[in-house]
Amino acid sequence: MEVKEELLDNVLFLKAFATDTTVETEICTNEKNFICHICCKAFSQKSYLKAHLIVHTSEKTFICDVCNKKFSRKQHLKDHILIHTNEKNYSCDLCHKKFAWKSGLNRHFRYHAKEKPYSCDICNKEFTEKSHLKQHYRTHTNEKPYSCDVCGKDFSRKHYLDDHFYTHTKEKLFACDTCGKKFSRKDNLNRHYRSHANQKPYSCDVCNKMFSDKCRLNQHYQFHTNEKPYSCELCSKEFYRKNDLNRHYRVHEDEKPHSCDICNKGFATKSHLKAHYLTHSNAKPFSCDVCGKEFSWKSNLNKHYRSHTNVKTVLL
Numbered sequence: 654m655e656v657k658e659e660l661l662d663n664v665l666f667l668k669a670f671a672t673d674t675t676v677e678t679e680i681c682t683n684e685k686n687f688i689c690h691i692c693c694k695a696f697s698q699k700s701y702l703k704a705h706l707i708v709h710t711s712e713k714t715f716i717c718d719v720c721n722k723k724f725s726r727k728q729h730l731k732d733h734i735l736i737h738t739n740e741k742n743y744s745c746d747l748c749h750k751k752f753a754w755k756s757g758l759n760r761h762f763r764y765h766a767k768e769k770p771y772s773c774d775i776c777n778k779e780f781t782e783k784s785h786l787k788q789h790y791r792t793h794t795n796e797k798p799y800s801c802d803v804c805g806k807d808f809s810r811k812h813y814l815d816d817h818f819y820t821h822t823k824e825k826l827f828a829c830d831t832c833g834k835k836f837s838r839k840d841n842l843n844r845h846y847r848s849h850a851n852q853k854p855y856s857c858d859v860c861n862k863m864f865s866d867k868c869r870l871n872q873h874y875q876f877h878t879n880e881k882p883y884s885c886e887l888c889s890k891e892f893y894r895k896n897d898l899n900r901h902y903r904v905h906e907d908e909k910p911h912s913c914d915i916c917n918k919g920f921a922t923k924s925h926l927k928a929h930y931l932t933h934s935n936a937k938p939f940s941c942d943v944c945g946k947e948f949s950w951k952s953n954l955n956k957h958y959r960s961h962t963n964v965k966t967v968l969l
Contacts, residue, residue, distance in 0.1 A: 800814075943958075
């Protein structure tokens with residue numbers, strides 16, 4: 654009952670503010686004289702406060718005609734459109750990285766200056782952005798305020814929830830303008846771009862193998878440690894990567910969605926089908942850099958390496 658009364662008070666305040674010019678807010682220092690009486694956020698102009706008040710009404714009248722996402726402010730919609738157009742008008746003078754928004758460029762400069770003005774009062778960890786600190790606090794509280802309305806799964810960050818939605822819709826909104834390959838997440842598209850530029854900024858400090866993204870480097874380390882954190886609940890077989898485990902489950906279900914268009918043989922994974930095609934072509938693209946022996950399958954090459962003493966090279 655108290656919650657409803659408080660919500661009613663807030664709505665009445667918003668209506669009064671929008672129509673009555675006599676409604677004023679308390680004076681604040683630092684040239685931000687207009688304060689929201691609901692959340693105490695301060696603004697330098699009354700028009701900014703008025704625009705901010707829409708946040709508390711949950712009213713979202715501006716809709717993206719590409720993905721139907723809704724926004725409470727027109728400017729937020731305009732900023733959002735840049736995601737679909739991939740337009741990036743702001744460039745860093747130091748590393749030439751481009752940004753869609755000026756605020757993103759300003760935050761990026763802190764990384765070059767190594768500025769971390771926001772610190773956690775629990776563990777003293779420092780952050781370059783206030784939003785990162787806010788997200789970090791949830792690691793202490795285990796708070797997951799974002800919930801999927803399809804399956805009920807909870808997330809600590811909104812973009813985790815946004816990414817998760819694509820598992821239900823199967824949408825792939827981000828397309829590579831070089832090869833046309835589509836992705837459900839923008840970060841996956843960005844990593845994919847490195848394959849065209851042949852960029853591999855991450856290197857293994859054990860064998861010096863280079864990788865295009867940090868995730869693959871971390872997966873590669875498991876080959877050196879022989880760590881297999883993902884195990885099948887049905888047969889206890891262990892795997893380095895979660896997607897390998899997911900593909901493995903098809904073996905138990907006898908699911909073979911990938912078939913050879915030459916002999917119609919079915920396979921549980923696309924990689925197995927690709928390897929199978931080599932039996933028709935007799936191609937052996939994997940060669941040992943120690944003795945020169947060639948193999949059709951990468952797994953056979955990795956097994957072969959063990960025949961050479963003091964050689965611990967493993968291909969990922």
